[in-house]
Amino acid sequence: MLNAAPPRPAEIRFFPDYRDFNPYQALLYRSLGPTVVASPLANFEALTSEAGTENATKILHLHWETAAISNGGFSPEAFLDTLSQFRNGGGRIVWTMHNLLPHTARERAVAEQIRGGLLTLVDIVHLHSLPALAAAMQHHALPLNKVRIIPHGNYDGIYPAILRDKARAVLDLDAARTVVLLPGQIRAYKAPSALIDAFLETAGPDDRLILAGYRVSDVADLSLPDDPRIIASFGFLTNEDLSQVYAAADIVALPYTDSLTSGSAILAQTLGRGVLGSDTAGLRDVVTTPATGVLYDQDAPDGLADALQAALNEGPETWAARGKEALQAVRARDWAMIGPTWRALFEELSHMHQHARVSTP
Template identity: 50%
Template sequence: MNKAAPRTTFPITFFPDYRSTNPYQTLHYESLTPLFHAEPGTIKDAIAAQSVSSGSAHLFHLHWEHAVFAGTGDPRAVDDFLDDVERFRALGGRVIWTVHNLAPHEETKRRANADLQLGLCKLADIVHLHSLPALAAAKLELPLQSRRVRVIAHPNFEGAYPVYPREIARKELGLPEDGRIVLCPGRIAAYKQPVELVAAFLAHAGANDRLILAGETARGFVFEVPCDARIIHRPGFETPEDVGRLHAAADFIALPYRVSLTSGSAILAATLGRAVLGTDTPGLRDAVGPPKTGHLYPPGALNDAMREALQEPVEIWAERGLAAAAEAGARDRAVIAAGWLDVLTLLARPPFQRTGD
């Protein structure tokens, strides 16, 4: 009997490494094993690996591209990175770029980020977006070549966070049993409009209602928490257990983004059975289906939307949360991984000819 040929494992270098604060990358790359093995690293690490590769292409997967020049004042950082990408590809390496945002949230980084994105549109073998709304928005801003674009959905976060009963979560967090609890998770930054959110909430909240802002304040952003017991600020990164408790305690999740191309927070909310109140942006349009799984309002209408949300019976929001969880179940990681495996295998196995040239 002939022995089966050993399965080849294809290497991926991904950058940046945000696994300590976001389970997205961990869940994504775990779903690709054993055919692909991913390790964090820089483009220079990928060049070194490709230079000793025997035949197959090493893959470099870029996320959140602003990390290329974050923390550096060197104006050459973008050019140097793009030069390295060209060198990597000349050696036989292949590049996947996942577009999480169309622009960095810090205004000072926008010019450098735009230059980097233009270069990546020319050099990336695959440009990945998470949804059709995201693709439609990206096509308005970037010179995408359609044959290189792939739309593969953002998976759910099933199993990444513990699930708690609402009553137990509120008791452990010291929250009122009978109040409306609104959660705004993640980093507090200007694009999330926290000042406007607090003002809208305080204008319509009752004495036992609470707005929880759970996240560190972005560097350079000045945000003063009002002296009002109805506003709770939890600075820093939450543990997975507290993320689970906070979502369980909340009646709904508030995501008042100015911009959003992909919203992991909305998908997390749905995974944990909570509906979303948020701005009508591409990222939320993908994750929220109003009125069944939440409510999306036009830009500038946060105050009215918050008033209506707080006036609705908690049972309505609970029903929306159940519907959101059911729809999040369709974001099955095994199903989504199958699409990724098709794309990555095509890139890694020679001969590969880039489309769109």
Template identity: 30%
Template structure:
């Protein structure tokens, strides 16, 4: 029985990032305790002591549950802190990965800030995937420089099936050689700027033959909004359910460009997925994104202060840099990053 416990919360079983990063720790003998509910996390934290680690990821399940009012969210925050403090008193270490500046669509903002400030103060290590995270979050809370460890998001090199040719993928989605396929992949949510992307595609010259590819889980309300946005004049191929692993290749192999018209983003696993399939990408020209990706020739930028016009211009120009994605994906190969994460865990427990 391994003598090292690693409690991970929230441990989404279908999250490829978590699954990849936990490969090396599991291989090195860490006994991973996975939980999704606060009640189960409290039990796991109660088992931790010297030499064990609690790794906190996304904070939304603590104080941002849809059905919780402010009082209920406050009780959950207090329970979480009590359980974490008790584990730390027994010698357990705390690692916090900052995935977002703040949770998207946060309902109880003051409690969220209180939680983030608590984690920033209590954590032994604050793991960031974007090197400019301390500046990006500085309006809300401060990070001690000595605690911050930069470990980038891994690529998905070799993770997803990749047996379909570009021609086969495009034919399966009804595209011709002349179509310029613009992909937005992942959950379709308001903060992701789908409205901006649709309007930019609408304003792109028809001679460029733009086709919008939308693939990812969508709520009924958001789907109705997307239907309205598209109208009758924007060509689109859509899948509004979660894309099965075997079909991920179809959307990326068919795409000419992947676009991330986000209004607010710190890290994006889909960007690394696009690179893993050799697809050039377009990002908002934000300082923290420039800090992490400025040297990547396969990434183009649009002006977030005038997003529709800027995206229209970018989409009208030929995409470049596809060959450079291979080097990026090799540099961030998943098991190599997982080994670095395992080394981080070994160091923090000492």
């Protein structure tokens, strides 16, 4: 008796491809195993140009939804029309809502134009947590039958482990008491100016604040005081560079104005650091107060300054203990457990019957 051929892997495309500067997509798709094959959709126009061919895309995983418009030259109408053609040709769409709204004014305006249509067109709206779902429901009429919650995994194995003393020696921080870090892209929604002001108000002579990451245009006019306690390293950081500043830090500060998902908080925990941040959905998902960090009410008049003052008063030993708790907590975000949930979702979509034709509002 002849053996049956093994089932063909489910094939998906993802857009945009941000793997060069964000490990999230690589970790997600690597976790799927051999029964699901993911590849980037380099050109958004190709989504419908393959229609009717054997190699046609059947499942699209859409991430940062404004990319085709901001970077690819599509109008909002053309973007939604392309998705509508793809879906009416038998395609399925999973949309991961990474942000409550994009971080720049231009992209926010685009998102407000297209999100209503997206919610009609997509088969699945993916969010990373229940706090994210609650926040998104306050801003959008989410069709709950389409919602799936799958956690954001950790960054284990991506960033090298560096000892605190070694990192401080390299960065000339041997004499520092408590080091506070604002990591990643330096953007307006991370409130760098407010953090600097709070630090100047509360820090002692041996405390340090590091701002480390690429400075985006919306904070191009960020004013840095002439104070040796504040250290700015603006520019692209390699994985080793990031590991080094995290290792040197006692506290990772994330004073977001809003956050639906925080990769920076998950990275902080992966590298054994506690988080001081605003009480937003993205941080509520990650930080357990007071075990792994502290969240403050950003609507309180002196919320950030009061929280930072208390954190600095607690000192490095208390925050080292939080870092150890954070490292234990983040192990629950193992991609070996998260991957099968994604695999089941993609396999379910690949076997769906063709749905009714849809049009955007």
